[in-house]
Amino acid sequence: MSSRLPSSPRTRRTAAALTVAGLAAGLAVAAPATTAATAAAPPAEDLASRFTLAVLPDTQFYSRYSADQFLPRYGTDPFATQTQWLTAHADDLRIPFTLHLGDIVDRAGVEAEWRAADNAMRTLDEAAAPYSILPGNHDVLNSGVRDDQLDVANEPFNRWFGATRAAKQSTYGGSDPLGLSQFHIFEAEGQRFMSLAVAWNASDATLAWAQSVLDAHPDVPVILTSHALINVAADQTSPIETGDSQRMWDRLIRGNDQIFLTFNGHFHGATRQVKQNDFGHDVHQVLMDYQMAYEGGNGYLGLVEFDLTNGSLSLETGSPWVVQKPQDTLTSYDQPLLDGEHQRFSIPIDFRERFAGFAPGFTAGSADEPKLTDAARAILLDGFEGPDPISTEAPGNELDFVEAEGTLAHWRFNGQDGVVGADTVIEDIAGDNDLTRPDPADTNAVGTLWEDVTVQSTDVHGYSSDAAAVCFDDSSGSRFSYLTTGPDAPINEADLSQGYTIETFVKMDADWNASANGWSKALTRTGNRSQIGVPETRWDWTASPTALGISNLREFQYTSLDADASLGDRVNWSGEIMVDQWQHVAIVNDPESRTTTMYVDGAPVLRNATNVGGMAWHEGHSWILGADWTDDAARNGWHGCIGETRIIDRPTTPDEWLTQRADLTGFEVREAPSGELAADVSSVRFAGVGFPGAEVRLAPAAEGMAARADLSGAVTAVAADGTWEIVVTSGLTAGEHAVELSQALGARSIAPQRVAFAIAAAAPAPAPAPTTPAPAVPGGTQPGATVPTGAPAADVDGSLAATGGDSGSMMPLAVAASALTVLGGVLLALRRRRIARG
Structure with missing residues (x-):
């Protein structure tokens, strides 16, 4: 058995329930779980022979942004935190071995990234916690060739993580002649297992080496790791075979009954599949890669419990990084555990039966371990208070948004359903910057029809109060349409040197593809960089000064110039964005901190721009929605939809964004009847202040005194000056009255205010004299x-x-x-x- 390390002391606090608005990259939300501080000791019948295998998916962005993003903000990075946590809890979770799935760094030729990765993995070395590691496509200097075509003597992987370093581990069995692939044999619960780590783009020679390793150890169960095997479909659920996975299956996996489990990264997301090998036995294949999620993966790793007594393999996906972040930095994406279909699962495997053909003596160890997946969840939740509650809610109607001071333009599409024709005007509700559509015949577009652009209200972002969007169909590099401000629109010459906020809602069509739609733009401030003082560059020298679009890898790209154009552009990049899903994007430039920060659905992206203040522009040029602008002409049409879009002349915070709701709390009833009114009263008046455009509704009190039927159901609108009044002239009968007045924007209203009064009974008529x-x-x-x-x-x-x-x-x-x-x-x-x- 491998040595077990003592766990570090932990502060024990109560974990709060988690409140989330939504998650990026298809990540599921963890359900509340019992904390380690309150978890009861497991019953004796729950004890079994168990151990945990740790899995580190792609760490490339942790290494790349360690020095300039993570360390300045947090003092550490997710990669280093992962390995520290694994060594601290190796004893708690019975971790004999760790698998790294490749893409250790993002840029193989950058020394600083290898230093960050070395710092993280050295923690495992110093703790004598063995691991396997392999190069991914980002870890080699030429990812387009087979591994045997690389100049391996100059490959950074061999210098940092090659055979010399691997040989220092107690589990090391050997490396291939190139030094890029390796195998280890580790012991767990009295049994031996092999980790066979095969390099990216393995050559036939490397696969032959792998086969020789299996032949030399015919009685050892094998876990195969390689950077790229199975892929995941756009639904972020279904597995897809790839050329790599099929080749490895045919050449190595199917004919070796020892290989019962595979792990790979590379493809963004999580999925799994089961295939039968030539012996009729199951081979479980698992994809795990979170690099395109929040903060480059947010520190998520895999914890695989092997229950040898009860015959099961269970996966938990958790983040030691999330639970150590300062509370004030947490967002709704910061969940310690992921509970999606392929992020938390348990599958039955009768290990003794599965391995009987090559390891007939395989048996479980002593039944003395509790359920380790439960222990992992308890450790991660211990003391975690969760992100602050999210207050965002669905809008009540089209008025339910926050108006921001300094708004220069706010384009909305409500009420414009149908084809956007030559006479269609998209109103700027904040100024004189209305949008119109140029005649396709007057552009250099190829094959564009008027019917390509429509406004629809059946599918919009749930937090947009506009409830409509403009959609661009059949777009590509040469076929495009766009909406543009007029030549005299004030926004064209807007000076944004004091900072700005740009907000929009965007969605790519379900049939978006990289070849036709990569590098398209949704919002562009047109012009030509080469004509406003930007130094000549290899790329984009004649592009527009500012644009928000999507890359060929489905990453949001925001490129913009500093107010001093001679400094060149600054670029923000998101993680991977899913097709056919609405996203809210906010770009906030703060000249004081000289930063431009991109937020996607409220969460800041990892790769933000620094040393930038304000925005340079090309005089006499418009803003457009739906296309790029390069070489003084439009191109690269947006294939999808764009919702309401707003430009503000200052940096803002999330409480002012379009995803927030209007403040209805200022509603007041300042005038209302009270006490007992005279019997001959002919009207009563209710008046006060509220949100302009909101409805004020009068209704019977929910409890207590019942209002007369004729004294309810009155509705009025709050005037533009914020005042309102309701005058009631019927139903004023003798007795007590209780009503409630509330303010509402469509379906959303605030708690009502109660008003009670009475009307005196009329004096009885005198009786006639007796006769x-x-x-x-x-x-x-x-x-x-x-x-x-x-x-x-x-x-x-x-x-x-x-x-x-x-x-x-x-x-x-x-x-x-x-x-x-x-x-x-x-x-x-x-x-x-x-x-x-x-």
Whole structure:
């Protein structure tokens, strides 16, 4: 067994529940879990023979941005944090071995990146924690050739991580003649396993070497690692075979029953598949690569539990980097655990049966380990408080956004459904910078139709209150359309030297592809760099001064000039962006810090621009949506949709962005009836202040006194000056009234304010003086007398109406008194007749 390292002390705090808005690159969100501080000891029946295999996917961006991004911000980088955490918890998780999947660095020829990687991996060396490592395509000087065509003597991988360094590990078995591939045999739970690490673009000679290793160790189960095997589809779920995976399968995997598990990186995302080898046995293949996610992968690594007693293999994906970040730096992307379909799973493997054909003596070790995946989750959640809650919610209607001071232009598409024709005007709601569409015949576009550009309202970003977008169909390098500001639009000459914020919502079509749509632009400040003082460069010297678009690797690229054009451009890059998914992009330039920061759905990207303040521009040139501008002409049309877009003349913070909701808390009821009002009141008035354009709604109180039906349902709009009033003239009946007034923007409203008052009852009419009825005529009715018959009062004299109150059918008091008088006379006449008859 490998030596076990003591775990470091940990501060024990309660982990808070996680609140998230959304995640990048298809990452799933971890469900709340029990913390290590509160986890109970496992029952005896849960103990088994278990160990954990650690997996480090592509670390290239950690190495590349260690010195200029991570260290200045955090004092360390994710790569170094990963290896420190693995050594600290090797005993807790029973980690005998670690696999690195390649792309150790991003640029093989940059010494600083290798130093950062060396610093991280040296932690494992010094802790005697063995590992295998292999070069990926970014780790070799020419990734386009087979490994046997490289000048291996000059390859940086061999200098930093070749056979000489590998040989110092207790598990090392040997390297291929090139020094780029290696194998190790490690022990876990009393059994031996092999890690066979095969270099990028392995030649036939390298595969022959790998076969010789297997032949020399025919009774050892093998875990194969190579940088590129299976790929993942655009749905970020389905596995895809590649040329590498099929070649390796046919040449090495299928014919060697020892290989039961493979890992690879390279392709952005996570997926897995199971294939049957020539012996009819399962081979499990796993892809794991997070380099294009937030912060270059955000420190996610794989922890694979082997349960030899119960026959299962379980994966957890977690980030030691996330849990050590300062609380005030956390975003909704900072989750310690990922629980997606291919990020957390368990599969049954009867190891003894699976290995019986080549290792009949394979057996489980002592059943004395708890469930290690649970332990890993508990360790990662121990003390993690989670990011601050996200307050963003869906908009109630088209007015539900924050108006930002300094807005120069704000283009919205609501109400423009259909083809964008020659007469269509996209209004700038903040100024005089309306957009129109040039006639395709007047551009150098090829094959463009008017029908290529439409406004639709069926599919928009969930946090855009505009509820509409303009979509560009069939776009490519030569077929394009665009919307443009007019020649005299004020925004054309906007001086943004004091900083700026550009916001937009964008989506690539589902059929986007790199060859036709790579390097297209969504938003461009047109002009020609070569004419405004930019030094001549190899690339883009005649491009526009500023543009936001997408690269051929589906990365957002924002390129812009400093206010001093002679300094050249500065570029921001996002991670990989998925097709057919809306993204909110905010570009914030702050001259004080001389930074331009790109935010994608609220999270800052890793590769941001520095030493830049403001924006240079080419006088007399417009802004356009939907295309690039190079060599004084449009090209490279945006294949997808663009939502509302806004330009502000200062740097802003997220609370001012279009993803935030309007502030409805300023609603006040300043005038309202109160106390008891006179019985003859003919109207009541409610008035106050609120959000301009919002609805003020009057409704019965939710509880307590019931409002009269006629005193509810009134609605008014808050005026442009922020005032509102509701005057009620009906339903003002005697009794108590309780109503609630609330302010709303469509479906979103704030808590109502309650108003209670009463209306006095009317004084009763005086009763008429009693009269003595004339004697009744025997056997008949007194002439002129009114006899009650049980009919309503209105039926008695044809004119009396029912009173208000709770019984609308009661007779007026005067009518009732008269009826009693008549009844008394009838009873008196009957009594006299009985007396007369003795």
